[in-house]
Amino acid sequence: MTRPTRNDVARRAGVSTAVVSYVLNDGPRPVAAPTRARVLRAIEDLGYRPNASARALKLARTGVIGLFVPDIANPFFAAFAQHVQDQAQKRDLAVMIGNTGLDPDREETQLGSIIERQVDGLIAFGIKGAAQLDRLITSGIPLVSMDWQLQDGSVPTIVADDYGAARTVIEHLIGHGHQQIAFIGGPEDLQVSGARRDAWRAAVLPGLDDAAAQHLAVSTEFSLEGGYNGYITIHEQLGRHPQALFASSDVQAIGAIRAATDLGLSVPSDLAVVSFDGTQVGQFSVPSLTAVRLPLELMAEHALQKVLQGPGKLGLHSTVPHTLVVGESCGCARQRRQSVSPDSTSKAVDEDSSHLPD
Numbered sequence: 640m641t642r643p644t645r646n647d648v649a650r651r652a653g654v655s656t657a658v659v660s661y662v663l664n665d666g667p668r669p670v671a672a673p674t675r676a677r678v679l680r681a682i683e684d685l686g687y688r689p690n691a692s693a694r695a696l697k698l699a700r701t702g703v704i705g706l707f708v709p710d711i712a713n714p715f716f717a718a719f720a721q722h723v724q725d726q727a728q729k730r731d732l733a734v735m736i737g738n739t740g741l742d743p744d745r746e747e748t749q750l751g752s753i754i755e756r757q758v759d760g761l762i763a764f765g766i767k768g769a770a771q772l773d774r775l776i777t778s779g780i781p782l783v784s785m786d787w788q789l790q791d792g793s794v795p796t797i798v799a800d801d802y803g804a805a806r807t808v809i810e811h812l813i814g815h816g817h818q819q820i821a822f823i824g825g826p827e828d829l830q831v832s833g834a835r836r837d838a839w840r841a842a843v844l845p846g847l848d849d850a851a852a853q854h855l856a857v858s859t860e861f862s863l864e865g866g867y868n869g870y871i872t873i874h875e876q877l878g879r880h881p882q883a884l885f886a887s888s889d890v891q892a893i894g895a896i897r898a899a900t901d902l903g904l905s906v907p908s909d910l911a912v913v914s915f916d917g918t919q920v921g922q923f924s925v926p927s928l929t930a931v932r933l934p935l936e937l938m939a940e941h942a943l944q945k946v947l948q949g950p951g952k953l954g955l956h957s958t959v960p961h962t963l964v965v966g967e968s969c970g971c972a973r974q975r976r977q978s979v980s981p982d983s984t985s986k987a988v989d990e991d992s993s994h995l996p997d
Contacts, residue, residue, distance in 0.1 A: 643685040651681035703733045704946065705753040705761040705780075711738040713861060713890055714918040715935075716764065719785075722939035723762065730943070732759070739765075741860060747771055754778045760946030763787075765829060783946045785938070786831050795945050797938055797957045801831050801915075804931040804961040805838035808913045809885050811929065811963060815970055817883040817911060818846050822856040823869040823895060825887045832858065835887045835915060855881060859891065866894025871902075880904055883911040883969075889921040892928055896968070907970040917964050927966030934959055 649656045654674060661670050662678045670678070681687075706723050708716040724734045735758060737749035750771045753761060760781040766772050775782065776794075784796045812820055822839040825832035836856070844852050854876035859865030866886055874880055880899065886892035892914035896906050904910050906926055914921065917932020938959055945953055965971050 643687045647685055648678065648681045648687050651685060652678045654678060701757060701759055702731070703735050703756065703758045704943065705735050705737060705758040707737045707750065707753065707761060707763040707766065709739050709741055709765045710861065711736065714920040715888065715916045718918055719935045719939060722936045723943065726939050726943045750775060754780065762942045762946055781946050783942050785942065786829070792956070795950050795955050797941050797945065797959065799933050799961060800958050801834035802838045805835040805885070805915060806842055807961065807963050808915065808929070808931045809839060809842040812883045812885065812911060812913055812969060813842065815911060819855070819882040821873045821881040821884045823866055823884065823886045823891050824856065824858045825861050827858050832887065839885055861888045861890060863890050863894040866891030867898045870895035870898040874902060880910050886912065886914045889914050889916040889918045889928055889930060892921070892968070893924050896924070907968055911970050912968040917962065922966065926968045929966045929969035929971065930964055932962045932964045
């Protein structure tokens with residue numbers, strides 16, 4: 640069965656092919672409502688689908704948005720990708736995902752493939768290679784960064800307040816009376832890792848001597864294995880378990896909890912744990928994670944708006960709010976939520992009028 644063409648639609652609707660084009664492209668000339676209805680009915684009856692490549696050439700658009708992530712297996716990036724796809728579908732756009740798998744060679748290949756296809760815009764996390772970044776900037780493809788910035792601040796961004804969010808969840812642990820709080824951070828060459836580490840240092844290190852502090856922190860990949868191995872390293876460095884742990888991502892926290900369990904510890908009785916991300920996976924872990932959560936749906940919506948229409952009212956650089964979601968891993972018996980805005984002080988909202996244990 641041959642694929643229906645624009646000529647077939649025109650014959651079926653009793654109009655010219657130009658009128659069919661006006662209906663499909665919503666212009667440039669107006670089409671009377673009865674005629675438009677007749678064309679749309681013919682399109683539906685025949686099952687006609689415009690040729691995407693030809694349409695892209697004519698409109699100088701591909702109808703495709705690029706999304707660049709370091710690890711699509713990470714629940715944080717998987718959830719964000721889903722929200723981007725949902726938002727893109729509302730705009731009749733497709734999403735091309737480039738996944739580096741934390742491999743520099745793969746990053747070069749994936750980014751090159753996205754650039755060669757001349758996508759209508761690119762939303763990017765964690766590009767490490769300087770050569771790849773230069774290639775992307777010079778390509779002229781509209782770009783929005785989700786976690787990095789050039790020195791001149793010229794790339795539009797939508798980012799979290801990594802320092803403030805990390806302080807929020809660490810202060811929650813301090814509110815439990817914990818002083819010796821260990822830290823599992825992300826790769827040291829990522830900007831987000833530095834901000835979260837700085838928050839830990841500012842909140843925890845002033846109360847500790849240098850000998851104790853140097854054994855409390857490690858840097859690993861944002862992965863289950865990274866969290867597992869990171870906690871084992873901290874435990875071996877200390878010769879015992881710390882009072883509490885702040886992990887820079889949910890997957891690291893889950894890996895660390897498994898490591899603690901394998902060492903015969905109980906979370907939170909022996910080790911209180913908090914994390915950064917607030918993904919759905921953390922809600923269903925055992926115990927459920929206390930974590931600072933980012934508004935991924937809002938981030939996806941704003942990212943697409945910026946990459947397609949420019950910064951506009953959102954501004955060149957946007958910082959999203961974060962929310963402290965209190966689960967079981969920190970030692971809280973009941974749930975409470977604390978909303979934090981970058982432009983305001985913390986405001987506690989007790990979901991069941993419970994408070995932290997003394």
